[in-house]
Amino acid sequence: GNSVTQMEGPVTLSEEAFLTINCTYTATGYPSLFWYVQYPGEGLQLLLKATKADDKGSNKGFEATYRKETTSFHLEKGSVQVSDSAVYFCALRSVLDYKLSFGAGTTVTVRA
Amino acid sequence: DAGVTQSPTHLIKTRGQQVTLRCSPKSGHDTVSWYQQALGQGPQFIFQYYEEEERQRGNFPDRFSGHQFPNYSSELNVNALLLGDSALYLCASSPPGTGAEKLFFGSGTQLSVL
Numbered sequence: 001g002n003s004v005t006q007m008e009g010p011v012t013l014s015e016e017a018f019l020t021i022n023c024t025y026t027a028t029g030y031p032s033l034f035w036y037v038q039y040p041g042e043g044l045q046l047l048l049k050a051t052k053a054d055d056k057g058s059n060k061g062f063e064a065t066y067r068k069e070t071t072s073f074h075l076e077k078g079s080v081q082v083s084d085s086a087v088y089f090c091a092l093r094s095v096l097d098y099k100l101s102f103g104a105g106t107t108v109t110v111r112a
Numbered sequence: 113d114a115g116v117t118q119s120p121t122h123l124i125k126t127r128g129q130q131v132t133l134r135c136s137p138k139s140g141h142d143t144v145s146w147y148q149q150a151l152g153q154g155p156q157f158i159f160q161y162y163e164e165e166e167r168q169r170g171n172f173p174d175r176f177s178g179h180q181f182p183n184y185s186s187e188l189n190v191n192a193l194l195l196g197d198s199a200l201y202l203c204a205s206s207p208p209g210t211g212a213e214k215l216f217f218g219s220g221t222q223l224s225v226l
Contacts, residue, residue, distance in 0.1 A: 004154075032213060043116070043217035044155070044202065051213075089154050093212045098168040099145070100212050102154030 002027045006090050006103035013080055013110050021075040021106045023064075023090035031092040033057075033066055033073040034100065038087040047075075047088070080110045114139065116218035118203050124224045125193050133188040133221045137205030143167075144186040145215065146178060149200040160212075161186050190223075198225045 007022040025031065035047040035057070048057030053068035062077045073090060090103040117136045125131050137144050143162045147155035157170035161180035180186045184205075190197055200222050204215040 036217075041219070043219045044204075044215075045217070046215065049213070091154075098160045098211050099157035099170060100155075100215065101157070104152070104154050 002031070002092055002094055002097075002101040004090050004092055004101055004103035006088075006106050008104075008106070010107040010109060013108070015082060015110055015112055016079045017110075019075070019077045019080045019084070019108065021088055021090075021108070023073045023075065023103060025071050025073065025090075025092050027071075027092055027094050027101075029095050030068070031094045033064070034091040034093070035062070035064055035073070035075050036089040036091060036102075038089065038105070040086070044089065080108075082110050082112050084108065085110045116141075116203055116205050116216050118201075118218040118221050120221060121219070122222045122224075124226060126226050127193055127195060129193050129225075130189065130191045131193060131223060133190075133201050133203075133223070135186045135188070135203030135205075135218060137184050137186070137203075138216050140207060141205035141216070142184050142208050143206045143211070144180055144184065145204045145206070145212070146186070146188045147202040147204065148172075149202055149220070151199070155202055158188065193225045195225050198223060 003026045032051045034049045036044045037047045048059040050057040050066035056065045091100040145160040146158040149155040159169040164180045175191045200220040204217045
């Protein structure tokens with residue numbers, strides 16, 4: 001079945017540091033890949049997505065590239081801010097599937 | 113424009129009881145999905161409702177059931193509650209024709225089973 005493995009947290013960074021959160025997946029075919037973010041006290045929000053190999057999703061300074069050869073979708077941001085403190089979830093959706101399969105989440109804390 | 117709204121925000125029940133959670137989708141959305149998020153874990157898919165029918169179901173027992181109303185709002189019912197049902201229950205809605213590609217999540221209902 002489908003599964004998503006994320007880098008374990010928590011991750012603590014200083015402002016303006018570089019952030020990488022690793023995500024690898026197992027799925028049949030060519031799934032769509034997503035990053036969702038959960039800010040404290042709020043619901044999950046879609047951060048970015050990619051639907052085919054070599055696509056790059058980007059939003060709010062975050063980027064992730066769909067790598068079919070390594071079954072990965074790592075999230076990166078070049079310079080984090082305190083407001084980026086949140087829990088980040090990698091997720092996938094297989095073709096013809098109506099559900100998302102999520103990773104366990106990575107808690108990121110950015111210190112001023 | 114209101115987003116996805118869930119009620120109640122918090123709930124405390126005892127083992128063996130039954131609970132009903134409610135969700136109003138974002139305006140214009142016709143599909144509702146429910147997820148269970150245990151502490152420190154990612155959300156797990158329970159089921160999705162479309163056109164008042166359960167379209168897909170995750171690996172949850174029959175104690176978990178749902179309903180979608182003509183106005184697209186939805187309920188999640190859990191019977192014979194177990195301690196392990198304690199979790200954050202998330203509702204997500206999506207616009208017509210998008211399936212799970214564009215999910216908008218509510219803030220959830222925190223259920224505690226004692």
